[in-house]
Ligand SMILES: Nc1ncnc2c1ncn2[C@@H]1O[C@H](COP(=O)(O)OP(=O)(O)OP(=O)(O)O)[C@@H](O)[C@H]1O
């Protein structure tokens with residue numbers, strides 16, 4: 001126990017030293033107002049340290065292996081445009097923002113957007129859109145209890161900056177790619193996205209994360225989302241990191257009156273992945289839909305933590321998470337919903353369904369409902385299933401082989417999520433991906 | 443075709459089938475009747491290979507092969523088809539995908555090429571007409587949200603597509619109104635041929651007006667207690683099973 005503590009301390013110190021190096025190379029940016037947030041954040045991180053399983057929010061997610069690993073700051077890396085091929089979606093190839101090892105790649109990025117819409121890397125936005133940055137960056141996320149988010153804020157420099165002005169509807173979805181290639185040198189990297197949708201605007205974003213083989217690296221994302229009145233954001237995040245990667249991601253969304261936020265998370269890669277999605281309703285009649293799909297094999301750990309803050313009346317939250325856990329993998333789902341005393345007429349629905357393909361796979365699922373208003377409709381459920389014997393028998397009784405029948409039933413289970421993905425090219429590619437992966441397993 | 447000898451089977455340790463003997467020759471239609479809980483569905487499911495039902499004795503030979511040794515999918519590929527008493531709903535699996543997988547698995551087994559999408563659709567549309575079902579059904583999930591009657595018709599539709607050599611119908615007529623019943627019966631009659639046989643489980647003589655059986659058997663308490671021609675069904679309709687079950691049946 002004592003040793004663990006020392007180790008944690010020691011490792012934290014190494015990040016703090018890296019911060020000093022990082023700070024030194026910031027030049028002009030170290031005089032921006034945001035830099036004060038960085039300095040505050042690194043000291044918050046220094047106080048918190050990395051979480052342990054003794055903390056409630058990390059009870060089932062042991063990150064000891066992350067702490068043991070030695071990471072250095074990421075360095076730039078060139079890749080070819082044709083290397084992107086396998087990651088692109090039909091029809092959306094020319095609308096992309098590409099980051100390699102966290103660094104923005106001007107050469108690989110290409111997009112066209114309606115007038116007034118801003119898409120650029122956050123680093124550049126510090127100069128061009130300092131007002132928006134000052135107003136929003138690190139203003140929505142609370143880092144006091146989130147060591148990973150604090151660490152991100154300290155190192156945050158690159159990432160996507162998206163701004164959609166009033167009444168503008170961006171028809172074509174934007175694809176943001178995060179590609180990691182550590183070249184044998186495990187890195188830590190802290191990309192930061194800021195997405196601002198002004199009143200009655202609308203946009204779809206697809207964020208995808210890629211790594212190769214067993215490469216070891218540590219990606220620690222924060223995405224701040226501001227959906228202003230009557231605006232609508234559809235955000236899809238596909239996590240397909242390398243099998244040796246650590247992927248942490250915190251999303252903080254503020255959803256205003258009459259606004260809609262839809263988040264679809266798909267987790268396929270990573271050795272440990274953890275998504276924190278926090279929704280704060282700031283006005284009535286706002287809606288949040290959180291969908292999640294995960295498929296873990298080997299010893300992968302996939303963790304989804306959601307928190308919905310129903311602070312005002314008449315808002316609607318709907319969460320559906322579904323996953324497959326094979327081999328010795330481990331799934332975690334924690335869905336916290338807070339309905340504050342004023343939040344009458346709240347609708348909150350939450351469902352987590354996991355299928356344990358192997359006997360050695362485990363899931364820890366926990367709803368956490370705190371309801372302080374009386375006129376609300378809240379429901380939650382968690383099911384742990386296997387494929388139903390009756391279904392399997394029905395298919396087999398028609399001549400379909402056992403493996404094929406199982407694969408069909410698996411796809412059917414996942415379809416519940418996929419059919420809610422409105423961008424057809426994305427849905428198709430994901431379906432094929434899952435079918436391929438099942439094929440490889442059986 | 444199929445030869446069942448002294449078949450014993452149990453569920454959860456309780457013996458349900460207590461020695462069934464039944465011989466079905468090519469082209470024959472056998473009706474199996476009997477009170478609720480007598481073991482009719484158990485027999486049907488044992489033949490289809492459902493493993494909750496444990497065979498504890500006896501033998502079943504099907505086209506000179508040991509049926510009980512075969513996996514359910516192999517039984518189907520060899521031409522056995524069970525129309526379920528309670529067809530399950532399978533959300534997320536479309537009827538079209540399901541049937542295509544089934545047709546092609548069976549074709550592959552028979553050394554035939556897989557059907558392409560066009561040929562498959564043409565064939566399926568034609569069979570849909572046989573049971574007067576809407577084409578839209580193909581894109582819906584298997585049985586999901588179907589009425590009882592639709593589920594039963596879907597079973598017959600699947601049978602028409604898969605063209606088995608032995609069709610076992612477990613109460614496909616129960617709960618059907620007369621129009622649906624005629625459709626189901628018509629579907630079966632169209633498939634009748636000198637090479638194809640049927641075992642038809644039913645509670646109602648009415649079905650047998652439309653599908654005229656060669657033999658009628660009464661299953662009670664896990665045994666076949668009486669066998670006869672189609673007139674036995676008429677007798678049962680009038681007199682019920684009580685006489686037979688009191689031990690007089692062996693006559
Ligand atoms: N899966 C099962 N688990 C436990 N008992 C079962 C199961 N299936 C059937 N049984 C029992 O076995 C006996 C025979 O059932 P079966 O379904 O074969 O009857 P049946 O003749 O088809 O009746 P019905 O006319 O009502 O359909 C009944 O007592 C039933 O309760």
Ligand SMILES: [Mg+2]
Pocket residue numbers: 482483484527612613
């Ligand atoms: Mg029955």
